[in-house]
Amino acid sequence: MTEVNLIIFGIGNVGSTLINQLIDFKPDLRLKHNIDLRIPFVCNSKKGLYAKSLGHDWQSLFNKESRSYSISSIQEIVSQFRLENVIIVDATASEAFVKEYPFFIDKGFHIVAANKAANTLDYEFYKILRQKLARLKSNFLYETNVGAGLPIIETIKNLNQSGEKVKKIRGVFSGSLSYIFNRFSNEDIEFSEVLKDASQKGYTEPDARDDLSGKDVARKLLILGRELGLQSNLSDVKIQSLVPKTLNGKTTLKQFNDRITELNPIFHKSKSEQNGDKVLRYIGELDVENYIFNVKLVSESRQTSLGQLKGTDTLFEIYTESYNDRPLVIQGAGAGKEVTARGLFSDIIKIANTL
Ligand SMILES: NC(=O)c1ccc[n+]([C@@H]2O[C@H](COP(=O)([O-])OP(=O)(O)OC[C@H]3O[C@@H](n4cnc5c(N)ncnc54)[C@H](OP(=O)(O)O)[C@@H]3O)[C@@H](O)[C@H]2O)c1
Incomplete structure (x- = not known):
């Protein structure tokens, strides 16, 4: 069984739909695909929630127990709980957030993004990001950037x-x-x-x-x-x-x-x-x-x-x-939270299958 840990940034339309799809399909993934998909951390721009396991009541748990967080505190969670095969999911539209991608790649994390910013900022950033990904053998998938769930x-x-x-x-x-x-x-x-x-x-x-x-x-x-x-x-x-x-x-x-x-x-x-x-x-x-x-x-x-x-x-x-x-x-x-979340899910599985 391959353990895969998702850290999800952005729990708006797309992010929250993705979390629900992941929870629904988790048993099938274990049974049919030998993948143990976990979601230890989800957050919006202000607060984050660490949880051993998320169920369908995750939103009320988030409302009750989420706390402010920093990007470095996420690395502490990963080390403390020895999380393996970490995939960062970017379901934000934030240009500021993509500046953290190099930090994540340095830590050996993979990235799946609906956010178009990393691919549309200046070409220099685009090039440096790809060089880093190649050097550290990290994956970055973003199928939903164009045409939502369409390939x-x-x-x-x-x-x-x-x-x-x-x-x-x-x-x-x-x-x-x-x-x-x-x-x-x-x-x-x-x-x-x-x-x-x-x-x-x-x-x-x-x-x-x-x-x-x-x-x-x-x-x-x-x-x-x-x-x-x-x-x-x-x-x-x-x-x-x-x-x-x-x-x-x-x-x-x-x-x-x-x-x-x-x-x-x-x-x-x-x-x-x-x-x-x-x-x-x-x-x-x-x-x-x-x-x-x-x-x-x-x-x-x-x-x-x-x-x-x-x-x-x-x-x-x-x-x-x-x-x-x-x-x-x-x-x-070419738009809509369901098809976009499904596209993110598909990118996550593509990476999980290589781990
Ligand atoms: N909806 C679609 O049909 C569709 C299709 C293709 C691609 N996309 C892309 O998918 C992304 C998400 O779209 P959406 O409709 O879900 O947007 P949304 O409903 O506005 O949700 C955005 C989420 O990102 C969070 N966020 C913003 N900045 C953040 C940061 N620095 N760190 C952590 N979380 C942050 C927001 O938190 P706060 O509430 O705290 O601000 C919110 O939870 C966008 O990039 C969009 O272009 C969407």
Whole structure:
């Protein structure tokens, strides 16, 4: 039986769903896969809980018994209880937290992350992290960074490592923006109404401008580019933001929400410019051979896979030497706490199987 110890940072939507999935599947993992998966420590940004074993009541235990902690106190717990095969799970969105990754790698821990920060900060940090991982033979998996539970990063990596030249990646990378443009294109409805609906359903970030700015799509595009060996930075991505200058960051969130109807004439004009066969789609596009990263609003024929997208589905087209005219396509739910937590779980098991 291989003992694996998870230290989970971030117990919000994704982290808490993951803990519940892990608790549910723990008996099967012991029985069928010979893995004894333990969760000795879970924490948010302020408090942490050390426990010998977590059950389904872990949240009330956390509320009662969690204490403030420091990163070094976690190392003390690992030494004191002789925890083996430690995997750090990063279910935060914190840029500050990823600066601790080198410390964890030095201690021989592995890392699984939903957080995109470590892969999108400056290239120097990205390079140093990989050198450290290679030197200390630690694993760092982050499949959920792009397409949540969909196998995008692994597919790109496998194609690249097996000598298949990836030429272009193109697609709708954001579940929230997919939903917004799928509805707006097909229904007689104002843009502000679709945006409000997407926000009420929890598809957008609390401040919808975080989605509309295109930065999240740009981060995903950058991660894929770096996976293919491009030494690029976020500043290399040309982003067509959907937030007009009059409603950008200088406007408060409340002011933005109050003036949301100002978006209507802009998107009404774009929609009216589409002829019968065309729909609007907000895409990421990477021309690998020419190092061109673009995030933009495009007209797409209703006959293509992108033109036929429904709901919150994301879609990734991968053009390679062999998949040239007809790309390899991966499509499915590209966001949501359940699929994202399952993607983290899958990365954890991949590492556990190597230990
Ligand atoms: N939700 C999705 O569909 C989805 C899909 C793909 C990827 N992701 C990524 O998954 C990550 C988590 O998303 P989420 O929706 O679960 O976010 P969330 O609900 O806001 O939860 C974030 C958690 O991280 C904790 N945290 C923040 N900084 C921390 C730090 N320095 N140390 C320890 N804990 C810290 C927060 O604690 P406090 O409450 O104390 O601040 C909170 O528990 C994000 O990076 C997101 O981009 C999410």
